Amino acid sequence: MTFQQKSSEVNQDKAKNGTTVQNEYSYAVAILLKETDKVVDPNLNLLQVNPGQINYRNVINAELQNDQSVLMSKVSVDAKIYSKNGKKPVYTSIKSDMQIAPNSHLTYPISLNGTSMKAGDYTLKMKVTATANKQVKKWTFTKDFTIKSKQARDLNKSDVDVKANTNNSNWLYILIGAALLIIIIILIVVIILQRKKNSNQ
Template identity: 40%
Template sequence: MKKFGMWLAVLLFAMLILPQNGQASKFNFAVDTVLPDNQIDKQKTYFNLKMKPNQEQTLTIKLRNDTDSPVVINPEIHSATTNRNGVVEYGKSSAKRDSSLSHEMNELIKVKKEITVPAKGSYNLLLEVKMPEKAYDGILAGGITLEEKQTKKSKQDKSEGLQIENKYAYVVGITLQENDSKVKQDLKLKKVAPNQVNARNVIEATLQNPTATYLNRFEVDAVITKKGKDEALYKSKKEGMQVAPNSHFAYPVPLNGEKMKPGKYTLHLKAKSSKESWNFTKDFTIKPEEADKFNAKDVSIKEPNYFWWYVAGIAFLLLAILLGFILWRRKKKREQEQETND
């Protein structure tokens, strides 16, 4: 079969507000959470639980398959992270564990790695939760991803050159807390460094929420100047973000198609949530090799068009040659006329 490129259709359905009847529509299976008695907010359809230190509890998610074939699902537990857009993710992420996170969600919740929901049948997926022995204040946030296993047909298609991969997954949010104590919010600026996002140059400011609470209605106002100068070279402002508990993310300040230039710079960053505000100033350096590396890969940089300069240069050169030839011919003619007269 003729290969016509790679098309990745990824459908990630965020199940933080899960329909109670488990709409299946574009999925081969449906999901319903069974909310326990220690659910804090009964109106929420994800797990929002109040627990005790060292408490053990079994949670249930009902899976339903209305198709004529068995559905194999691979459940995975993940801690909540924050992406560079300031959006909390409860599923699989490339983000590294934050240094302030005391417990990964998959350390506290165990689930089978693979289960099968029979055709026209159902399956009760059990999540075994065991809380840490030591009491803590704040929220542990994460989720369970329920992704259908790749079928033999899709593998066969890929081997024949048809590189189309459809992935369907539900993500059910999970938050665990032991009390109603309010955790004072904090924010740290960990580092500033050049990078690229979607093959475009940016300066990234890594912001960390080291506290076990969400930073809601989070916003950032960032300005970059030359070190010791006041003139703003690059700016970025964004509102309506959210930062997960004990997580970090790299906030990008775009260079808007300009070439990255080596030198010493200063980041001036203001940030605030619904409850707190912060101000940061941090110097950073862009090395020549870094600038060269990123500039070579930036698709938004418009190189100067020297075509007409080349045309003008060649035309000038031809004109000079022609003029020289004309002058030489005239000189030669005068010399011949002088010889004839003599």
């Protein structure tokens, strides 16, 4: 809802007397409407986990659903992705101070930090903490998902960070190969000179 100050007669008189600039102020106030006084218990669901991109960068998207008519504030998420049956997380994301609107979905992205997406079976383990109705609630989710080879290949092709890392790696391999070639040539020259020296003696 937006409020605006009513123009006073004094300001209108000044405008008639030659004042051409008037400042009028308005401000917005957030209002939360309730149809009942009954306290609604908050609830979160983890619907699905899928690979995707944000700003041409690879992510794993976890879709959370708030299926109740209650606002969740101070939302904190601790998400870890493991290779199937792995014990160490391959990707981690921790964020806090978020909000989830009533009866809505939140797509939570877990960044791959410029690394190539790899096909395979994975497990997402996620802890979510939120405040609703002045009470802190906690949820724990575990969900298996699969990244297919075609998905990983297509996403890696359009990821700008993966392209940059690939180009840098190619130059590194070229430099290493050139250095090894120079060392081999030097060794061959030294061996030939040493044999000539021995034959002359």
